[in-house]
Each structure stands twice: as structure tokens, then as C-alpha cells.
Amino acid sequence: MTRFLTRRLVELVLVFLGVTFAIYAMVYALPGDPIRALGGDRPLSPAVVNELRDRFHLDEPLWQQYLRYLGGLFQGDLGTDFDGRSVTERMATRWPTTITLALTAWLIEIVVGVGLGILAGLRRGTWIDRSVLTLTIVATSIPVFVLAIVGQLFLGVRWDLLPIAGDSEGWPLAYLLPASVIAVYSLAALARLMRGSLVDVLQADFVRTLDAKGLTRTRVVGVHVMRNSLIPVITFLGMDLGFLLGGTIVVEGIFNLPGVGQLLFGAIRSHEGPTVVGVSTALILLFLVSSLVVDLVNSALDPRIRREEARS
Amino acid sequence: MTGVAVTADLDPTDAGALPRRGVWPGLRRRALFWVPVAGIVVLTVLTVAPGWVAGWFGNGDPRVCDLSSSADGPVAGHPFGFDRQGCDVYANVVHGTRASLTVGLTCTLIAFALAVLLGTLAGLRGGLADRVVSRVTDVFLGFPFLLGAIVVLNSFGERSVLSVSLALALFVWPAMARLVRSSVRSVRDAEFVQAARAMGFGTWRVVSRHVLPNAIGPVLAIATITVGQVIVAESTLTFLGLGLRSPAISWGLQLSNAQAQLQNAPHMLLFPSVFLAVTVFCLITLGDVLRDALDPRQR
Numbered sequence: 001m002t003r004f005l006t007r008r009l010v011e012l013v014l015v016f017l018g019v020t021f022a023i024y025a026m027v028y029a030l031p032g033d034p035i036r037a038l039g040g041d042r043p044l045s046p047a048v049v050n051e052l053r054d055r056f057h058l059d060e061p062l063w064q065q066y067l068r069y070l071g072g073l074f075q076g077d078l079g080t081d082f083d084g085r086s087v088t089e090r091m092a093t094r095w096p097t098t099i100t101l102a103l104t105a106w107l108i109e110i111v112v113g114v115g116l117g118i119l120a121g122l123r124r125g126t127w128i129d130r131s132v133l134t135l136t137i138v139a140t141s142i143p144v145f146v147l148a149i150v151g152q153l154f155l156g157v158r159w160d161l162l163p164i165a166g167d168s169e170g171w172p173l174a175y176l177l178p179a180s181v182i183a184v185y186s187l188a189a190l191a192r193l194m195r196g197s198l199v200d201v202l203q204a205d206f207v208r209t210l211d212a213k214g215l216t217r218t219r220v221v222g223v224h225v226m227r228n229s230l231i232p233v234i235t236f237l238g239m240d241l242g243f244l245l246g247g248t249i250v251v252e253g254i255f256n257l258p259g260v261g262q263l264l265f266g267a268i269r270s271h272e273g274p275t276v277v278g279v280s281t282a283l284i285l286l287f288l289v290s291s292l293v294v295d296l297v298n299s300a301l302d303p304r305i306r307r308e309e310a311r312s
Numbered sequence: 313m314t315g316v317a318v319t320a321d322l323d324p325t326d327a328g329a330l331p332r333r334g335v336w337p338g339l340r341r342r343a344l345f346w347v348p349v350a351g352i353v354v355l356t357v358l359t360v361a362p363g364w365v366a367g368w369f370g371n372g373d374p375r376v377c378d379l380s381s382s383a384d385g386p387v388a389g390h391p392f393g394f395d396r397q398g399c400d401v402y403a404n405v406v407h408g409t410r411a412s413l414t415v416g417l418t419c420t421l422i423a424f425a426l427a428v429l430l431g432t433l434a435g436l437r438g439g440l441a442d443r444v445v446s447r448v449t450d451v452f453l454g455f456p457f458l459l460g461a462i463v464v465l466n467s468f469g470e471r472s473v474l475s476v477s478l479a480l481a482l483f484v485w486p487a488m489a490r491l492v493r494s495s496v497r498s499v500r501d502a503e504f505v506q507a508a509r510a511m512g513f514g515t516w517r518v519v520s521r522h523v524l525p526n527a528i529g530p531v532l533a534i535a536t537i538t539v540g541q542v543i544v545a546e547s548t549l550t551f552l553g554l555g556l557r558s559p560a561i562s563w564g565l566q567l568s569n570a571q572a573q574l575q576n577a578p579h580m581l582l583f584p585s586v587f588l589a590v591t592v593f594c595l596i597t598l599g600d601v602l603r604d605a606l607d608p609r610q611r
Contacts, residue, residue, distance in 0.1 A: 015451045138598055145551050146567060242456065243456050246458050250551070269553045284460075
């Protein structure tokens, strides 16, 4: 376990350094002089320019500036926007909305995805199985933002069933449609995974043994098969929580939910570079940490993962 | 049997032809193979000759607009209606095919070339090359690719089909490279590869004639699916305001305009969405069918 843990931590540090350096180098390589941009139309006097270059350490080499930036990151400093407000502070009040949205989507994904997968797996080869498979391909073909707008049009505007913008109706009403929209894509993949896993386990030797021992079908499937076929599904669900956070950008923007994703959406549309970089960095770091947690939980639950890692 | 006959039996072209023999008869009989193929043929026609198809109803120029019919619904000669600027939606949707398909193909080709190069290097050589390539792919696969593309495109000054393709390729190649690597590793020590080496063929010949033809099948299937995913990513980024920009004609831009007019002109939303979804559906389904056919483990 310790070996697995160190290996995984070393990997995380490498990925962290790689990602932050790539982001920093890209921002550093941006064309244009930031100091002159700060001055706007008025030309700045050389003394002011020097003073500002000094204050922002612009004359240091790239690696020194990067270390400074890294130090700031550890203190939760993600930079400031054009108005001088801290990006971290602007995000602070928005996290609850985003997390509520992602968790609601996750819940929908689990219930519907696992349900459809089990249904298709147990009725393998029938029309139910085939329609679930076709549905999952159709679902993965529609981009999230298209689904969001179409959902808004029909469920919101035409049939007036659900609110189409804002969170004034509170949970769950205001979150139902946006969360479903985010969930659809992952849900399709999950249903296929659940079905495949169930079909595999149903053919395993131990299932034949249990059948031969005279256990009822309900007990074999409900207890033994289910428990074994859920292993890859749980891994997938863990990984997916991070990806759902990514999906919130588009959907929060379209449904006007005041979350972190909406901040990023708005910053992209109004060309606020520093905010875009700050929020994306925060989301990427969050994703890295969450995938580490998922891996650790997984290896604690299933010793085979630990051993496989150690062998490779 | 003479030595000459043995050499003839091990003719390198045979090594490549063998697995394909079992694939084609299976594919030929599947409706799920022909439906996306037909769809892709239609899309190719739209990409190569958009003017011809767009002109069917007499108003084929997407740039000819009449503000007085802004956001009007379908009328004779304009089967899909007009957009906000009074341009013909049908002509715009048809012309938009080219942008999406070009980005999808360009990006996938760049990523594919990179993936085959680095994946083969890692899979064949092992050792340091393998470790470096594996760690680099880990970095890229470590976070959602939409976020990465947002940061990269945000720092790009100009946005063209090429720059958007490049930015997306940066995040697409690692998954493919990983697949090439494992696929190459699985045939690296196969008997026919050993035989080719034993006959004294050079590394280049062994790789290009024996290893790659037998390892590339699953990668080609995934590449087909990737074209679809890149088209989704491009339209999403364009919708967000980070991809192609006006005056480019693209489905992402049309959908972005349509969202603003959702309440009074839903026809503006419908047609680009349907084209986009059908395109992606064709590519994903084709890739799926190919994967089933080409990957012996899934058979």
C-alpha cells in the first residue's frame, strides 16, 4: 500500500508541475506588453514602467517567475482580474452552486445509468438490450450545449415544465434540467460499462457453481453477480465526478446558474484572460486531487488494483 | 520444400492481409456499418461541393442576406428559414459542414501521426523512451480536455481551422498514443515479427510491414470515433467563443446565435443541431462497428 501511495503521489506531483508550468508558460508567451496594456491609451512615463516591471518581477527569467507563481498557488492565489479583484475570492461564493449541480448530475447518472445497464445486461440480445445500446450511441452524439439549448426550448419554453434560467426556484427544481443535461453523456457510457460488466460476470465460473448449488436466480444475480460487476462501475463513477465539473462550464452558462462554471463562461465571452486562466487552473487542480482520492479509495476497496500497480 | 518457397510464404504483404480477410465479410452484412458510411459519403459531398447542394432551392449563397426577413421561418425557396441577419439557414448549414469536418479530420490526422510515432517508439523500444512517453501522456490525460483546450485557445491570438485543430490535437494524441503503445507491445514478440527479424529485415521494414499493419486496426477504429469527438469539441469551443469566429461559417457559431433567439426563432436552432448530431452519430457508430470488427479481443 505504501508503495502504491508513493508512486501515485510522485505521479501527481509530476502532473501538477507539468500542468502548471504549461499554463504559466502559455500566459507568459502571450503577445503584447502587459504594462503598456495597463496604461491604456495614455503613454506611461519610463519611471512608472520601471517601477511596475519591478513590482510584477517582469525582468526576472521565466523559471524564477514560475516559482513565484507556484508559491502564490500554494497560498491560494490564482491571480486577479482586470478590475483588481482576486479570482479566488470571486470563485468562493460560487462553489456551492457548482458542487450542488455536479452532485445532482452524478445522482441522476448513477440511478439512470446503472438502471439501464442492468436492464440491458439481464435481457441480453432482446429488443430492450438493442434499444438501450442504440440510445446510448445517440446520447453520446449530441453535444452537451445542443442538448442544453434543446432542453431549454422544449421543457422550458414550449411545455413550461421546468425553469430555464437562474436558481431562484432552489434545489431540486432549478437544478433538474441542467443536471440531467450534464449527466446524459456520462450516463450513456456508464450504462454500456454496467451492461458489459454484468454480461462478463454472468458468464463467470462461480456463477455456474452457485446455480449448481441450487441458489435461486434472484439471489445469484442480486447478491453475487451484482457485487462483482459493480467494481469497474465504481471506478468509472469516481473518475467521472471530475469530468462532470468540466461539464458545468457550458451548462451553467446556458442556464445562468451562478456557479464557478458561469464565471468562466462569462470571462471567456468578455475576453477576460486572467480570469479564464485562474478559474481553469482551479478546476484542473480540483480534478487532479479528486482523481487521486478516487484511486486511493479504489485501491483500498479492491486489493487487486494495488497488486496490479505494483507488478507493472 | 526449397528455401525459396519458404521465403515466398513469409511474403510481408501477407502479414498485413491476414487479419483483414476476417473483417470484411462480417462488416458487409451489418446495417450499422452501411448507415454511417452512407451518411459520411453525403457529408463528404457537402464538404467538397457545398455550393452545388446549397443551390438546390435557388438561394445557395450563405452571404446573401436580407435584413427584412430577419429570423423568419421557412418559406418557398428557403426551406430552413432565415437567421437573425436574414441569411438563408439552409445555405449556412450546408456550408458549415466544411468547417466541422475539416477541423475533425485535420486534428485527428495530426494527433494520429504523433500517436503512431511516439506510441510505436514507446511500445517497441520500452525502457527510457517508454517511460518518458507514458509520463507525458499521463500529464495530458490527467485533466478534462475541454479545460485544457480553453486555456490553450485563450492564449492564441488568431483562430483559424488550423490553429483550432492544433490546439485540440494537443489533447487528443495522448489517448491514441497509449493505445498504439499497448497494441504494438501485443504484437512485438509475435512469431511473424520474430521471423521477419530472423530473416534480417531492418527495423524500418519490420515495423512498417509487420508490426504496424497488425497493430493499427484498433487505433483506426478509435481514430474514427475521435473525429466525431473533435467535431463536438470544436463546436462547443466555438459556441463558448474560443473556436472559429465570424465571418467563418460554422455550426457552433450558428448555434450560438440561435440560443439568443431561442424564444422567437427555434428553427435557427433545429437545423444546425440536427446536422451536427447526425454527423457525430455517423462517425461514432462507424468507429464502434469497426472496433468490434477489428479488435479480436472483443469478438
